[in-house]
Amino acid sequence: MCNRFTKRRTNSATYTCECCGKRTRETGNDESRRDMCLACDLEGEIQNMISDYSHKIGPEQAAQFFAELNTAQANTADADTAAIKAIHQRVMEVAYA
Ligand SMILES: [Zn+2]
Numbered sequence: 001m002c003n004r005f006t007k008r009r010t011n012s013a014t015y016t017c018e019c020c021g022k023r024t025r026e027t028g029n030d031e032s033r034r035d036m037c038l039a040c041d042l043e044g045e046i047q048n049m050i051s052d053y054s055h056k057i058g059p060e061q062a063a064q065f066f067a068e069l070n071t072a073q074a075n076t077a078d079a080d081t082a083a084i085k086a087i088h089q090r091v092m093e094v095a096y097a
Contacts, residue, residue, distance in 0.1 A: 020073060027085060039069045039084045046091060055095035065091055 014025045017037035024037035031041035046062050049055040057065075065087060072083040 022073070029088065037084075038088060039073050042084070042088050042091060043069055049095055056097050057091070057095045061094060 014023050015032060015035065016022070017024050017040055018035040019040035020037060022037055024031075026032040027038045029038060029041065031038050034041055034044075036044070043066060046057065046065055049057050050059055050062050068087050069084065072081060072087060075083070
């Protein structure tokens with residue numbers, strides 16, 4: 001698990017994710033404010049959803065999403081990918097169904 005309490009990044013187009021170390025860029029989900037790529041940010045968001053029971057996402061479904069995120073991250077050098085965006089979209093659909 002990464003340390004989410006990190007310094008604010010400088011204002012540049014790309015930045016390094018403080019969690020996985022990959023170069024990334026903001027995708028419109030505000031993840032750059034937390035110095036994380038979309039995949040790592042989404043992982044944290046899913047964990048929060050499970051722990052506070054506020055969304056329609058359970059541990060088994062979350063585990064499936066984590067596996068998909070790990071695969072998507074492993075397959076790319078740049079964390080900002082269509083695959084991760086697609087997973088993000090599906091998580092939101094499940095969580096807010
Ligand atoms: Zn990352």
